[in-house]
Amino acid sequence: MLNRNEKSEKMRRIYMDYAATTPVDSRAFEAMKPYFMTNFGNTMSLYSIGREAKRALEESREKVASLIRAKKNDIIFTGSATESNNLALKGFAFANKKKGKHIIISSIEHHCVLDSAHWLEKQGFEVTFLPVDKYGLIDPKQLEDHIRKDTILVSIMHANNEIGTIEPIKEIGKVCHDYDVCFHTDAAQSFGKIPIDVNKMNIDMLTANAHKMYGPKGVGTLFVRQGIKLDPLLHGGGHEFGLRSSTVNVAGIVGFGAVVDIAKKEMDSEAKRLSKLRDKLIEGILKIDNSYLNGHPTLRLPNNTNFWFAFIEGESLVLHLDMKGVAASTGSACSSESLEPSHVLMVIGLKPEQAHGSLRLTLGKQNKNADIDYVLEVLPRIVENLRKISPFKK
Numbered sequence: 001m002l003n004r005n006e007k008s009e010k011m012r013r014i015y016m017d018y019a020a021t022t023p024v025d026s027r028a029f030e031a032m033k034p035y036f037m038t039n040f041g042n043t044m045s046l047y048s049i050g051r052e053a054k055r056a057l058e059e060s061r062e063k064v065a066s067l068i069r070a071k072k073n074d075i076i077f078t079g080s081a082t083e084s085n086n087l088a089l090k091g092f093a094f095a096n097k098k099k100g101k102h103i104i105i106s107s108i109e110h111h112c113v114l115d116s117a118h119w120l121e122k123q124g125f126e127v128t129f130l131p132v133d134k135y136g137l138i139d140p141k142q143l144e145d146h147i148r149k150d151t152i153l154v155s156i157m158h159a160n161n162e163i164g165t166i167e168p169i170k171e172i173g174k175v176c177h178d179y180d181v182c183f184h185t186d187a188a189q190s191f192g193k194i195p196i197d198v199n200k201m202n203i204d205m206l207t208a209n210a211h212k213m214y215g216p217k218g219v220g221t222l223f224v225r226q227g228i229k230l231d232p233l234l235h236g237g238g239h240e241f242g243l244r245s246s247t248v249n250v251a252g253i254v255g256f257g258a259v260v261d262i263a264k265k266e267m268d269s270e271a272k273r274l275s276k277l278r279d280k281l282i283e284g285i286l287k288i289d290n291s292y293l294n295g296h297p298t299l300r301l302p303n304n305t306n307f308w309f310a311f312i313e314g315e316s317l318v319l320h321l322d323m324k325g326v327a328a329s330t331g332s333a334c335s336s337e338s339l340e341p342s343h344v345l346m347v348i349g350l351k352p353e354q355a356h357g358s359l360r361l362t363l364g365k366q367n368k369n370a371d372i373d374y375v376l377e378v379l380p381r382i383v384e385n386l387r388k389i390s391p392f393k394k
């Protein structure tokens with residue numbers, strides 16, 4: 001007989017919440033190590049360990065820039081995607097307020113964009129929250145109809161963190177440029193997963209981070225096209241071209257550079273592999289009675305699935321899956337402690353009780369075909385058992 005500890009050791013552990021965060025790639029971890037204790041210098045120092053830190057910083061800047069075909073000096077390192085989005089919205093709004101005070105964002109943005117926009121409203125800016133269709137897609141024509149003479153900035157995410165829908169960024173950027181409006185996109189979920197070319201896609205500012213792509217937490221970037229004026233959020237020593245003062249997190253940035261290098265080599269094959277697993281998971285789960293896919297059937301991230309199940313609560317599903325060793329999420333990671341239904345699911349037309357019955361399974365490097373088979377084996381039984389005791393099912 002196995003004792004309890006042995007049993008839990010034997011239990012299968014499957015991580016399917018890669019949209020929330022990812023484990024650090026061992027190759028990136030190895031690349032980071034020397035920058036904690038040996039090459040620990042400050043990038044602003046003139047002596048050799050400082051110069052080595054500065055060299056590593058600039059090498060990572062080059063790597064990150066080349067992934068999105070940006071110029072090296074248009075890459076600013078920050079502490080997170082949240083910080084990059086705050087800098088893009090607030091920094092741009094304040095530096096350009098003489099040109100106008102109207103901003104447009106989509107209504108399905110991550111909270112760090114939505115809340116920055118709400119904060120700007122309190123500072124006297126006007127914000128239009130663009131609706132999306134039932135799949136979460138923005139209509140570029142509708143965006144055009146909302147652009148005014150005083151519109152200075154449009155911020156629309158590349159791919160949604162909850163439902164995985166990929167927006168028509170190139171067309172959106174084109175509309176912005178036709179009207180001489182700056183276009184920012186939050187690419188935290190797409191960076192390193194699907195190709196991005198800031199020039200071909202008409203992007204002026206772009207947000208990304210390392211921890212969604214097998215890099216460390218606490219490192220982000222904002223691409224800012226040359227010529228765009230931003231007011232910094234942090235004032236001080238003038239790091240990062242004066243846009244983000246504070247001693248640079250060299251080890252983290254080296255880790256970011258390393259995962260970007262890995263993504264350049266592996267992104268295409270990994271996207272193909274994950275798309276197959278995703279489609280198998282979707283097909284299998286939709287065989288469960290009264291289950292529905294959230295988000296677009298094809299214009300979605302290779303690793304994203306999101307469903308709603310009638311008559312049950314997403315939280316119960318997540319807890320029961322956890323008991324079977326599967327880590328999943330309801331809606332988005334950031335709002336999992338909130339009782340409010342996900343704003344994204346509400347905007348695409350779900351009723352609150354439907355949104356509360358949602359489950360997000362997001363795939364990544366460690367997931368294999370057998371993991372999909374396992375989820376397709378345990379999930380239908382969990383759904384069935386929960387429905388038996390559901391007060392919602394008459």
Ligand SMILES: Cc1ncc(COP(=O)(O)O)c(C=O)c1O
Pocket residue numbers: 019020079080081082083110112157159160161186187188189209220333334
């Ligand atoms: C689309 C999107 N934007 C921004 C963020 C915030 O990222 P960070 O954890 O680096 O602040 C996330 C993370 O959940 C995200 O999914």
